[in-house]
Amino acid sequence: MNISEVKELMAQFDAxxxxxxxFKTVDGELAFSKNDHQLVQAQAPFPPVSTPTFVATPAVATTQEEDPEAAQAISKEETPAVAEGEEVPSPLVGVAYLASSPDKPAFVSVGDSVKKGQTLLIIEAMKVMNEIPAPRDGIVTEILVTNEEVVEFGQGLVRIK
Known part of the structure; x- marks a missing residue:
């Protein structure tokens, strides 16, 4: 395709x-757009996920009669400690931000007293920053997400007592 053909196509497209x-040919590709958008460099939407490696170890049956201390230690390891309070669920899917910008302090931290409506964190969804408010007055007992973590609908974000 020569330059005069390209100019003619441009004029027809403009009108x-x-x-x-x-327009694609064997020789190349030509594309026109009248949309007012900026070209954004493509980025991976999610950080790379590493696959855990499992090593097979023989199972050893431990009963309380054989070794009561070992059985208690195993049962304590299996039950994770859960902080007190009500979970604040995510109202949408997006990326959680714990602060308004990287150089600013977090909106809340564990032990902070919060008022109803106070911003707990921000979730970015479709280039829109959505503030997540505290549903009630209380004390933050646990923050369940990390900064820039992708969160799902209904996933716990913060626990308030």
């Missing part, structure tokens, strides 16, 4: 009501 046009 048309089309917003986008692309």
């Amino acid at each position: 048309s009501s089309l917003k986008e046009f692309s």
Whole structure:
């Protein structure tokens, strides 16, 4: 395709009501757009996930009669400690931010007293920053997400007592 053909296509595209046009040939590709958007460099939406490696170990049956201390230690390890309070669930899917910007302090931290409506964190969804308010007055007993973590709908964000 020579330059005069490209110019002719550009003039026809400009006069048309089309917003986008692309043309592919064996020699190359030509694309026009009237949309007012900036080109954004593509980034991976999620951090790479490492696959855990499992090593097979023989199972040893331990009963309380054989070794009561070992059985108690195993049962304590299996039950994780859960902080007191009510979980604040995520109202949408997005990326959680614990502070308004990287150089600012976190909105809340464990032990902070919060008032109803106070911002706990921000969830970015579709380039919109959504403030997540405290549902009631209380004390933050646990923060269940990390900064820039992808959160799902209904996932616990913060626990308030």
